[in-house]
Amino acid sequence: MTINTQTATIGPQPAAPEHDRLSGRSKLVLFVLCAAQFMVALDFSVLNVALPVLGKDLGLSRSGLQWAVTAFALPSGGFLLLFGRIADLYGRKRLFLSGLVLFGAASLLAALAWDPASFLTGRALQGLGAAVIVPTGMSLLTTTFSEGPLRDKALGISGTLLSLGFTIGMVLGGVMTDTLGWRSTMGLLGVASAVVLALAPGLLPESRNTDRPRLDVPGAVTVTGGLLALIYALTSAAERGFGGVDVWGTLLVGLALLAAFVVVESRSSAPLVSLPMLKRRTVAWGNLGGLVTFSMMSAVVFVLTLYLQETLELSAFRTGLVFGVQGIASVFAGSYAPRLIGRFGARRTLAGSLAGQGVLTAALLATGAESGALAATVAVSLASMCHLGAIISYGLVVTSGVPDEEQGLATGLVTTTQQVGLTIGIPLLGVLATTQASLFNGVRTVLAIDAAIVLVAALLVSLGLRRRQ
Missing domain, CATH: 4.10.860 (DNA Excision Repair, Uvrb; Chain A)
Structure with a gap:
């Protein structure tokens, strides 16, 4: 669910002239930056299917399992804008490398965790490292590749890999948990960060803003x-x-x-979030749609993981395959969504995608306590297609009509909305599933509330984004 909303709409580009093609060194730079972003996307999903096994091993209660996700997502969202601004001041490459070191060390701590406290500490430090890597990596990418076909190509590749990272993470997490144990998923991230860290210093250029903006x-x-x-x-x-x-x-x-x-x-003269910007209808309603689609879909994935493994007693591997199908459906939607936006416009596509996500989330209520893996696979895959349509269209809605000099603020809000949505969804609704006497009834309660919230948001966004006559 960590798809980059600013790049997912990049479509096929016409053949570029020779000077607009990536050189050998540029390809290596792009590989390093995309590998780092892919690694963070992987971290959002690789542990999901391992949660029940992890909980039994470390002694985490059902209600405590949400902290395995929240401990990572909270710092990664809360510190995102601050570290982006620090990188502008003191150097993006320097901070990017520091983030890789922190992320790798935290991954090893989580892999070697001996109790819930040590594991959650590792996850929180991973999130802090991700909050450094994501904005600095994106800044390095946009400052390394000049605006135009080169940057479009680089951003398109980055967005595709972010989408694939979540998909591969779900499948890989299931395979590794069943064969090597859940600790191997955290160890993998430590090894990946070490590889990127070994390549990055000699390839990445240093860059910082010359106007030296103030830290908020x-x-x-x-x-x-x-x-x-x-x-x-x-x-x-x-x-x-x-x-x-x-x-x-x-x-x-x-x-x-x-x-x-x-x-x-x-x-503030240099705010992290521009309040005047939030007064724009497209920015306010677009971000509401983004916040709802991210938070509610993350809650669905969390409770379905528990349902599939604890109610239907599927293995971690088979659970990973269910979400792998979901990821493939999302990738397909990512290639088709721009056509819908071109035909109906970003505003209608956003409202329609939210409505579709809400209806298909409600359809998950048809699953039973003894069977329903196939129905869940189909419904969550279709819901994810609508979810991705909402992700792509909300990014376009928020940034449409914004002057060039304010695009940085608008895209910053898009990224922040994504991270906050991923942070709050599971704590807000996941607790309803994990604290009831019957997990199955708890899952049904969450799905019903989740669907209602998304459908109400679809209506509000549709009304709020209606063009004034």
């Missing part, structure tokens, strides 16, 4: 602290209920920090 540290601190507090409160409530003082305390702290973030951004 207060904004980064308040938004990250607010999200951390909210997720902690939701997870604690899942395990112990809402009766605890610490649950309500952290919930109120989180809301207060997010309110402070809005105030900070309204007064």
